[in-house]
Amino acid sequence: MRIIRYVKEGSTQLAAVNDQNQIYQLPQSDFLALIHEADALGTTPLALVLKTIESNEALDQQVEQLELLVPIEAPEVWAAGVTYERSRDARNYEATEGRLDASTFYDKVYDAVRPEIFFKSTAARTVGPGGEVQLRSDSVWQVPEPELGLVLNAKGNIVGYTIGNDMSCRDIEGENPLYLPQAKVWKRSCSLGPAIRLAETVENPYNLQITSLIYRDGEKAVEGTANTGQLKRKLEELTEYLIRDNELFEGTVLLTGTCIVPPNEFTLAHGDRIEIEISGIGTLVNHVVSAGR
Template sequence: MRIIRFQNGAEQRLAAVTDEDEVYALSDSDFISFLERVEKTGATPLEDVNQQIRSAQPLDAALESLELLIPVEAPEVWAAGVTYAHSKEARNYEATAGKMDATTYYDKVYDAERPELFLKSTAARTVGHLDQVCLRNDSNWQVPEPELGLVLSSRGDIVGYIIGNDMSCRDIEGENPLYLPQAKVWKQSCSIGPFIRLAETVEDPYQLQISLRIYRNDEKVVDQSASTGQLKRKLGELVSFLRRDNIVFGGTVLLTGTCIVPPNKFTLAPQDRIEIEITGLGTLVNTAIMS
């Protein structure tokens, strides 16, 4: 079961989408309100949705015809780093100017008990499906990072999964680890969407395929795939560290790290189209523009 938010005339509505692509309007206008209401009833999100659609009729409009909005206006988007071996290798390449045999702090965090977690974005900086993501003007080496995102309740429970694009400046991060916020956080540097897949309907989140495709002038210039099965850390482990002495707002998204890094000589250019697909979660599409 997937959850979408769409524009319905002058109002915004939440809806449930079945595996048969039937769309059922829900009573809530946004996902955070939905979570707050469901938590008070004691039901699970899936139980609540099933109760609402049991005697309802699907919308006449097809899913493809709806104006989709960002599915959750996440008050905060956090991200985990160096959770895949490929990510560790890419970070080492950046930090050592290609000297892959050198040991760096990325090796240490990959093997450490404590994961790398950082605040990636806020609602004002986050965009959705078919929106534009921005390139920094002071970076010459920028890439998208396709990631599985966890949608959390205020209790820190994983209630859904979402596709995330963690835009990154490899040159800025590689120059100095203290520059991480500038390498990761700027306007429209994060996108999420197009759906939220309710966690109860995902049998095994470690068996999802993630694919990245980048098109330049309608020519495919990057086409890579990997699996969440390559994730070193458990999802619950990442959430537990985020919750430590911290406030988790309902609707917070935690990106779990990237297992796909474009070739080292590749950098995004204005008007590049970025497509990120994850099994059962759809395809998140964005176009890059200069900030």
């Protein structure tokens, strides 16, 4: 069961989408209200949704026909890095100017007990499905990073899964690790959506297929696939380090790293279209615009 937010006659609506892609309007104001109500009733979010829609008619529309919003206005988005071997290799390439035989701090964090976790975005910097992600003006090597996102409650429990695009400047990050915040955080540098899959409906989060496509001038320029089974670290391990001695806000999203990296000669350009699909969640589509647009 997936939860979406969309615009209907100028107001924001919450809805559930079942595995047959039927859409049922929900009475709650947002995803967290759904979670809170389920907790107050001593039931699960899925049970609450099923009870709500059992006597309702499905909307006479397809998801593709709706004006979707970001599924949750996450107060903070955090991200984990170097959680896949491919990501480690890409970071090493950036840091060593292509000398992959050179050992770096990326090798150390890949094998370390403590994972890399960094601040990525806020609600104001995050766009939803169909929104425009923006290029940074002082970078010439920028890529999307397709990632599984964990939607967390205030205790750090995973209550849902979504798709995230962790836009990154490979040249800035490779120049100096202390530049990581500038390589990761700027306006419209993060996107989330198109839905939140209720955590209790995901049988195995380590068997989700991820596909990333980048189109330029209507032609496919880059394609990559991965599976969350390639993750080196467990999801609970990442969340445990995020909440350790930290104040976690309800609805925080933690992106879990990427295993799909475009060819080293590729950089995003104005007008590109990015599509990220994760099985059971949907496809997050965003267009790329130049800085200042």
